[in-house]
Amino acid sequence: MSLPNHGANANHLYERLGIKMPEAVIDYSENVNPLGPPPFVKEHWESYASLITKYPDPYGEPFLSAAAAYHKVTVDQIIVGNGAAEIFASLAKRYENKRAVLIHPTFSEYTSTLTPYHVYIKEIIALQALPMEEVLDEIEFAEVIYICRPNNPTGYLISLEEIIQIAEYAKRYKCEVILDEAFLDFIDERESFIPLLKGFPNVIVVRSMTKMYAIPGLRLGYAIAIEQIINETRATMPHWNSNAIATTIGAACLKEEEYRLQAIAFAGVMRERFTVFLENWHCEVLPSRTNFVCFQLPNPDRSKEFFTYLLAKGCVLRHTENFKGLDGKWFRVGMKEELHMERLQKEMTAWFEENWSS
Numbered sequence: 001m002s003l004p005n006h007g008a009n010a011n012h013l014y015e016r017l018g019i020k021m022p023e024a025v026i027d028y029s030e031n032v033n034p035l036g037p038p039p040f041v042k043e044h045w046e047s048y049a050s051l052i053t054k055y056p057d058p059y060g061e062p063f064l065s066a067a068a069a070y071h072k073v074t075v076d077q078i079i080v081g082n083g084a085a086e087i088f089a090s091l092a093k094r095y096e097n098k099r100a101v102l103i104h105p106t107f108s109e110y111t112s113t114l115t116p117y118h119v120y121i122k123e124i125i126a127l128q129a130l131p132m133e134e135v136l137d138e139i140e141f142a143e144v145i146y147i148c149r150p151n152n153p154t155g156y157l158i159s160l161e162e163i164i165q166i167a168e169y170a171k172r173y174k175c176e177v178i179l180d181e182a183f184l185d186f187i188d189e190r191e192s193f194i195p196l197l198k199g200f201p202n203v204i205v206v207r208s209m210t211k212m213y214a215i216p217g218l219r220l221g222y223a224i225a226i227e228q229i230i231n232e233t234r235a236t237m238p239h240w241n242s243n244a245i246a247t248t249i250g251a252a253c254l255k256e257e258e259y260r261l262q263a264i265a266f267a268g269v270m271r272e273r274f275t276v277f278l279e280n281w282h283c284e285v286l287p288s289r290t291n292f293v294c295f296q297l298p299n300p301d302r303s304k305e306f307f308t309y310l311l312a313k314g315c316v317l318r319h320t321e322n323f324k325g326l327d328g329k330w331f332r333v334g335m336k337e338e339l340h341m342e343r344l345q346k347e348m349t350a351w352f353e354e355n356w357s358s
């Protein structure tokens with residue numbers, strides 16, 4: 001039976017596997033900021049109620065202007081979406097009956113949004129460093145390449161130099177680059193490609209407000225590119241696609257510098273601790289730069305047992321059955337608050353002791 005293609009909504013996972021869901025479940029398959037939304041969201045919550053009686057701004061204001069100011073671009077270069085997911089769905093139409101390059105394992109929405117448009121997808125597998133020669137060769141024949149930076153689910157960050165090389169080569173061969181920076185907030189804005197967009201009319205950077213600001217339920221994402229691409233994409237999107245509460249909260253989130261720095265530091269500490277724990281148990285850990293960690297058991301053949309054991313204990317990891325190149329033999333764990341990380345390590349330790357000690 002196929003497992004859900006995304007993390008979160010753990011109830012679906014228990015249902016499909018026929019495992020009784022314990023009363024207390026901690027969902028490590030979710031990878032949003034464990035610190036929760038910035039405090040102002042709760043404090044001002046009641047003030048948002050009045051927003052629902054009017055139609056929202058069709059361009060996503062006040063978020064549109066706030067995002068333009070944050071990234072130092074013009075409002076004509078941004079399109080606001082009902083989550084980055086909506087942006088991917090709209091962008092996919094550009095490539096109907098064309099050729100795309102995807103580097104797996106990666107976010108499954110690239111494939112699922114391209115498939116209805118009969119896009120031929122060339123798949124390259126790279127858990128860490130990209131096979132640059134192969135990537136550049138494929139770009140020559142493609143209309144688009146998708147790159148997730150840092151990559152979900154591995155957490156791997158391709159260097160800016162490599163992305164520039166890819167973007168330059170793609171420009172020469174009239175290939176567009178969709179650069180997914182949904183998790184870049186957890187690194188440093190100086191790692192973003194956005195300031196370089198001026199020289200690259202073929203690059204579209206997609207961002208999400210979901211991850212850093214822990215607001216997946218609100219739905220807010222955006223893309224930055226040249227005006228022509230933005231207008232073409234907008235033409236395929238529904239009017240009033242972003243809701244007023246999301247755009248109001250999103251605009252205020254971008255002012256939360258302290259909160260962002262705290263989240264970056266916290267993710268770094270948790271990632272480091274969890275990596276040490278995993279390595280002590282001889283697991284293979286991929287070097288992550290963001291707020292989740294991807295690892296493999298010393299004996300990956302026991303992955304299913306391990307996964308269901310933890311489910312029964314109320315610890316939900318992100319399985320990797322639908323990630324090409326990981327094939328269910330790896331797990332992704334979103335960093336959580338300290339107590340929850342300790343709980344996971346306790347349950348994992350019990351399993352390791354039972355299954356690995358001589």
Ligand SMILES: Cc1ncc(COP(=O)(O)O)c(C=O)c1O
Pocket residue numbers: 082083084085086107148152180182183207208209210216219220221
């Ligand atoms: C890499 C990546 N990009 C984009 C998204 C979608 O983000 P949003 O919630 O803004 O639609 C996700 C969601 O999991 C993701 O993992």
